[in-house]
Amino acid sequence: MEQAKRPLILIAVMLAMFVAAVEATIVSTAMPSIAADLGGFSKYSWVFSAYLLMSTVTVLLYGKLADILGRKPVFAFGMLLFLIGSWLCGLADSMDQLIAFRFIQGAGAGAIMPIASTIVGDIYSAEERAKIQGYLSSVWGISAVAGPAIGGVLVATIGWQYVFWVNLPLGVLSLLGIMIYLKEPARNKRTKIDYKGAVLLTVALSTILYLLIEGGVSFDWMSVPSLLLATLGALFMYGFIKAERVSNDPMMPFEIWRNRAILYANLVSLATGIILIGISSYLPAYVTGVMEQPAAIAGFTLTAMSIGWPIASVLSGRLLISIGYFRTSLLGALFLIVGTTLFVLMRPEFGPLWAGMSSFLIGAGMGLTSTAFIVSIQSAVSYDKRGAATASNMFMRNLGSTIGVALLGSILNSSLLKYFNENDSNLTLESVNAILSAGSRSGLPDEERMMLQEALELGLRNVYSLTFLCALLSFMLIFGLRGLKGVKPDVK
Known part of the structure; x- marks a missing residue:
């Protein structure tokens, strides 16, 4: 690799990470407006789940294909699919259409993040990576959580379609930068693609995801549909694991999980994804909905995370060399515990400043841990x-986000329905749409508005309680990394 081309490739990689991470979260701020425009609050979580499911399922396949076919062709395919899906999402005129197009978008996104990170691993040495990955994680952090702020501005000015x-x-x-400047070594090894594993994993995760979203809403947790879906999900997951163990070229080579650095980093990434x-x-x-702030303010409360993330990412690259993986990751986990605790304690009267401070601490924790891993x-x-x-780590974080x-979403919907039933109210999940924008909220009777806000606050407090448990x-789990001192030479 020519030294002069490395900065150009790095810029292309950073752009790729920016667009993938922005699209994963920019829709967050736009969702209240999208739900108010297209309707379908009960399908709110599916807009996220569709994207995350496909990116989670495909990330392992793309990672394996990148080792077989090369980074460039797989990256190009994923980026093109992602851009087509993004364009279609902006054209959606119903929630069902938007969810369908998010599946396409997510199928392309699965290639972008892991292959971009892998390219950096290819062109920089282990010592250089500690600093470069800090910059990359900061770009990912900035884009992932500045996305909601950008979304808030776009929604308030030219429309939610432009978030896509x-x-x-x-x-x-x-795409042009990678295709023009990246030169790869020739590949003579011929291997088969593990399509069987890909299909089994897709069916397993789709089944489990449907159970988690609709359980307690469309059917009771203790019911025949729940039992059937849980059984099918477990069977297909067992089939996937069994197929991977006997495959000559598995999607997920389980031998890499015997490495302690990979095992515990991936398990923690599952929890931090949630x-x-x-x-x-x-x-x-x-x-x-609860604090009655405009979309732009809601976006900026998340943007606070983008301040903590890059600062911690750059710091993480330096700490890895001086104090090692274990202490750097442990410090990140402490920030996550404090941040999630503040979210559990948050009340409407605390205002958006409290939410922003909590987001900052979460960003610091994510920056320290993700770079180290x-x-x-x-x-x-x-x-x-x-x-x-690399794909295995992205898979576990995406899997955490997908399951999360x-x-x-199921916890929130179940909490809302329970509150409405306990208060003998005729309100439904779709009624929540009315408090997500100032215009519709102003037309509500005070009693109904207060009931909806109290129900949403209670439901989201339950959501944040689970994130605290994940931080704990x-x-x-990070104690499993004890003994890993710092950056080591590459394994040849």
């Missing part, structure tokens, strides 16, 4: 496994 169209030109620039999606998906609904994982494997190893948005679990 805003990154189209940036995606094209990133935290991240829980905060980014539902905080705008709290700020707009990527650097440690890429230093623990050889070139021909780096794509799959479904589970948290992350803290305990």
Whole structure:
């Protein structure tokens, strides 16, 4: 790799990470407006779940394909699919259409983040990676959580459709940069693609996701549909694990999980994925619906996370060299515990400043942990496994977000329905749409408005309680990284 081209490739990678991370969260701030325009609050979580499901399922396949076919062709395919899906999402005129197009968008997004990170692992040494991954994580953090602020401005000015169209030109620039400047070594090894594993994993996750979203809403948790879905999900997941163990070229090579750095980093990433999606998906609904703040303010409460994330990411790159993976990750987990605790204690009268402060601490925790994990994982494997190893970490974080948005959405919907029933109210989940914008909220009777706000506050407090438990679990799991001192030479 020519040294002169590395900065150009790095810029292209940073653009790719920006568009993928922005699109994962920019829709958060726009969702109250989208729900008010298209209707369908009961399908609110499916807009996130559709994107996350497909990006989670495909990330392992893309990671494996990148090791087999090369980074460039797989990245190009994923980026093009992502851009087509983004364009279609802006054209949706119903919630069902939007969900369908988010499936397409997510199927492309699964290639962008892991392959972009893998490319950096290819062109920089282990020592250089500690600093570069800090910059990349900060870009990811800025884009992922500045997205809601951008979304708030777009919704307030030119319309929610542009939250899907805003990154189209940036995606094209990133694609051109990678295709023109990245030169890869020739590949002579012929391997088969694990389509069987991909299908089994897709069916397993889709089944489990549907159960988590609709359980307690469309059917009771203790019912025949719940039992059937749980059984099918477990059977398909068992089939996936069994197929991967006997495959010569599995989507997820389980031997890499024997490495302690990969095992515990991935388990923590599962838990932090739930935290991240829980905060980014539902905080705008709290700020707009309960605190009665405009969409732009709701976006800026999440933007506070984008301040903490890059600061912590750059700091993490330096701490990795001086104090090691374990202490750096443990510090990040402490920030996550404090941040989620503040969200549990949050009340409407505390105002958006409290929400912003809590978001900042979550961002700091994510910046410290995510950078440490990527650097440690890429230093623990050889070139021909780096794509799959990086993808495994992205998979676990995406899986956490996928499970999280479904589970948290179910908790929220169940809490709302329980509150309405206990208060003998005729209100439904769709009634919540009315408090998500100032115009519709002003037309509500005071008693109905207060009841809806109290129900939403209670439901979201239950959501934040689960994120606190995930932060506590992350803290305990990180003790499995004890003994990893710092950046080590690449494994050849």
